Amino acid sequence: MSSDLFISAEEAAAMLGVSVQTLYTYVSRKQIRSQKAPGTRQRRYWRPDIDRVARGASVTPSLAHFGISHDSDITLVTSDGPFYRGQSAISLAQTQSIEDIAALLWKVDRKSAFRSADAHAPPELAELSAVLRNASSIDKAIALLPFIEQANPLAYDLSHAGMCRTGAEVMRWYAAILTDRDTISDAPLHEQVAHFVGGGDEVADLVRRLMVLAADHGFGAGSYAVRAVASTGVSPYRSVLAGLAIVMGRRTSFGRLEGIRRLLSDIAESRDPHAAILRHLQMGEKAPGFESPEPYAAGDPRAEALLASVTAVFGDHPLLVKTTQAMDMVRERMGLHPGFALINALLARLIGLPDGKVLYILGRCAGWVAHSIEQYEAGMVTPPTANYRGSLPEPG
Known part of the structure; x- marks a missing residue:
């Protein structure tokens, strides 16, 4: 030494x-x-x-210490909700499709990215899908996407146009996985999901709104992972895999989906929704799905906007009525507001999407691909050095 x-x-x-x-x-x-x-x-x-x-x-350590560029012009998160390249996600959700939002985030013409679907399916896909038939949509995607990537040589085109085309393909493949298909379609993604659950135009519109609101939320854990992987020069398939691996961690909002689903089941089966909430609190649990983090101390505008749309369609549904009563109680007694993950899970249950089918990922893929493109084009950041905090060698 x-x-x-x-x-x-x-x-x-x-x-x-x-x-x-x-x-x-x-x-x-x-x-x-x-x-x-x-x-x-x-x-x-x-x-x-x-x-x-x-x-x-x-x-x-700064973001750069993790091999990630901290400069981004994709999404600004404010108390009024996220803004995608300067445009309010809440407003965009009123009329735009997730394909429109992907094109906005990727800075590309929608038609050039979302061209006619070309399957590029690996020959073993049907067999692999059968083995994974009981897996969640996230786990199934993690298993299948590397094989799908290898079947398409164009996936390795890391030009801007190439990454956008691959991004569209990734989203279409996740839609296929979500809806138990072995081929992709160029039908609007929200319509594919609505058809899968047997829903009509109103359900398709709710799915569309959810995906737009879920498209990106700045530098969350999934985006960190995506950008770190993208900086090494992999295709959007591999970058999205990183996001999928991170997003269901127990410390993330959506990683607590199982607890949220249990709460919704308790509310559905209980005569008194207040009692369902109290049972969770008496067991020492926080009310799953209720949170008021910065900058959403007064409530997440995405959750509020989506809940308003859900109420307009399912206003007299028993589960929605009971859940609304439970949300009012938590808001009044604990000062907590329903989070976006809770409204996602509620909508999934109302439209009949099976457990294990994680819908919001289909929207979030648009943001992950945007971060992947932006990070790759930013170039390789100086490799990190550890901020070692352990025992030092003895002085010589």
């Missing part, structure tokens, strides 16, 4: 341009590490920490 990696207090203070007394303050405030020098009462200071503070680097 080179001895110059540890320096004296006087040397450290000189490098920082402060007094030794100020150095002692820095040790706690700026996380400068030190160790007692063998055989003495003096301490030696870890030079890399001194260098870091001297150049004004943050103790907390």
